[in-house]
Amino acid sequence: MPKITECDRCLLFAHNPHLVCAVHPEGPKGNSCLDFRADPNTEPIELWEPEGASYYDGKLILQPQQRFTTEEKLELLDTHPLFTGVCPECGYRFPKDNLPAVHWDCPECGWVDDSV
Numbered sequence: 001m002p003k004i005t006e007c008d009r010c011l012l013f014a015h016n017p018h019l020v021c022a023v024h025p026e027g028p029k030g031n032s033c034l035d036f037r038a039d040p041n042t043e044p045i046e047l048w049e050p051e052g053a054s055y056y057d058g059k060l061i062l063q064p065q066q067r068f069t070t071e072e073k074l075e076l077l078d079t080h081p082l083f084t085g086v087c088p089e090c091g092y093r094f095p096k097d098n099l100p101a102v103h104w105d106c107p108e109c110g111w112v113d114d115s116v
């Protein structure tokens with residue numbers, strides 16, 4: 001009982017495992033259907049994804065909250081001593097031969113690295 005991809009978006013689609021639709025109980029012949037009527041209430045599946053969600057197997061899955069937006073990440077790249085080697089507060093230069101492994105707390109001004 002084949003249905004085609006259009007069926008999911010069709011007003012006539014029966015949403016019934018034993019019946020494709022009232023016009024073509026066995027499913028339309030071929031890859032397109034002359035009786036296809038777009039259901040205005042159905043979102044086109046492959047075109048649109050809300051922010052923070054993606055389609056997997058045709059189902060909309062919410063992504064876990066990203067800790068940083070892209071903008072914040074870019075700012076982090078610009079200012080974080082991990083990337084600049086310099087304290088964003090006072091400009092203290094972290095010694096290159098003794099770099100902190102995780103937290104880049106500044107010994108000069110007390111700036112605390114809370115990004116990790």
Ligand SMILES: [Zn+2]
Pocket residue numbers: 087088089090091092106107108109110111
């Ligand atoms: Zn500092």
